[in-house]
Amino acid sequence: MAKQRPLSPHLQVYKPQLTSMMSIMHRITGFALAVGLIVPTWWLVSVTQGPDAFMQFQEFMRGPVGLSLLAGWAFSLIYHLLNGLRHLMWDTGRGLTLPEVYRSGWLVILGSVIVTAALLYSAYN
Amino acid sequence: MPYIQDNEKSIRTPLGRARNHGSAQGGTHHWWMQRITSIALIPLVIWLLSCLDCLLTPSFEQTVMWLNNPFVAVTIALFVIVGFYHASTGIQVVIEDYIHCKSAKITALMLTHFTFFAMAVACLFSLLVINFKTNPFSIPMQEVGIIE
Ligand code: HEM
Numbered sequence: 001m002a003k004q005r006p007l008s009p010h011l012q013v014y015k016p017q018l019t020s021m022m023s024i025m026h027r028i029t030g031f032a033l034a035v036g037l038i039v040p041t042w043w044l045v046s047v048t049q050g051p052d053a054f055m056q057f058q059e060f061m062r063g064p065v066g067l068s069l070l071a072g073w074a075f076s077l078i079y080h081l082l083n084g085l086r087h088l089m090w091d092t093g094r095g096l097t098l099p100e101v102y103r104s105g106w107l108v109i110l111g112s113v114i115v116t117a118a119l120l121y122s123a124y125n
Numbered sequence: 126m127p128y129i130q131d132n133e134k135s136i137r138t139p140l141g142r143a144r145n146h147g148s149a150q151g152g153t154h155h156w157w158m159q160r161i162t163s164i165a166l167i168p169l170v171i172w173l174l175s176c177l178d179c180l181l182t183p184s185f186e187q188t189v190m191w192l193n194n195p196f197v198a199v200t201i202a203l204f205v206i207v208g209f210y211h212a213s214t215g216i217q218v219v220i221e222d223y224i225h226c227k228s229a230k231i232t233a234l235m236l237t238h239f240t241f242f243a244m245a246v247a248c249l250f251s252l253l254v255i256n257f258k259t260n261p262f263s264i265p266m267q268e269v270g271i272i273e
Binding site for chain 1: 160163164166167170171173174177178180181185188189192201205208209212213215216219241244247248251252254255258
């Protein structure tokens with residue numbers, strides 16, 4: 001029989017915090033990036049199938065769905081990259097005090113928005 | 126390893142229970158590989174982001190030429206090997222955290238690893254086909270069947 005230990009309250013009763021939200025965002029972006037690897041796979045395979053298959057790929061990617069997916073993938077990658085650097089910093093034992101965790105957190109959010117905006121701006125112009 | 130119930134009646138100490146069961150010897154392997162692949166991915170994805178446009182604008186011929194550049198082909202191959210490994214082992218952690226039914230968990234883990242491995246092989250094989258079935262410098266691409 002399981003012991004009747006007190007259980008931690010359900011997730012829903014916790015106030016959302018920057019730290020927990022960024023943590024789950026790392027997981028969500030990682031998952032989205034992994035699923036998104038289907039795009040470069042399709043791209044490379046389409047090149048081996050000749051110009052028609054390749055045009056089909058490009059038509060899809062240039063359409064509204066393709067462009068939104070690409071923009072979402074780019075943002076996910078930039079967030080995951082910057083927050084991943086934050087993880088790697090923590091692994092060396094640095095930046096673990098609460099004020100530092102919040103500072104690096106806001107830095108990652110700000111950085112992701114700015115870098116993504118700059119990238120999309122330069123790509124679409 | 127047999128799981129021994131931690132009940133109050135047992136007089137065995139935790140150390141006594143753990144002894145002689147050995148360890149899997151791989152406790153940190155997964156974590157360590159995730160760190161190595163993370164670091165290797167930093168330069169690779171920065172390069173990837175800098176050429177996101179290469180998916181959308183170049184023509185078929187330009188794309189084939191571009192992929193025939195050894196630097197480009199090798200960098201993409203490295204990204205495929207490291208990135209797909211990082212991705213499938215990353216998804217593995219997510220599955221282990223959220224799926225508790227043993228048979229569903231094992232099925233999901235196998236499907237994940239099989240899918241990512243197959244996609245990585247498809248990418249690498251495509252790179253080989255593109256690089257060795259075409260020779261942009263001497264043989265017109267029509268002759269090797271890449272262009273109709
Ligand atoms: C195609 C690119 C990438 C994909 C598909 C991807 C995918 C994933 C996935 C699915 C996870 C597991 C998430 C979790 O356990 O919550 C993960 C974790 C991680 N990723 Fe990535 N990732 C990519 C690029 C990167 C890059 C460039 C970095 C560089 C810093 C990075 C750093 C990390 C780290 C440090 C973790 C572990 C986080 C932890 O310990 O909780 N990833 N990634």
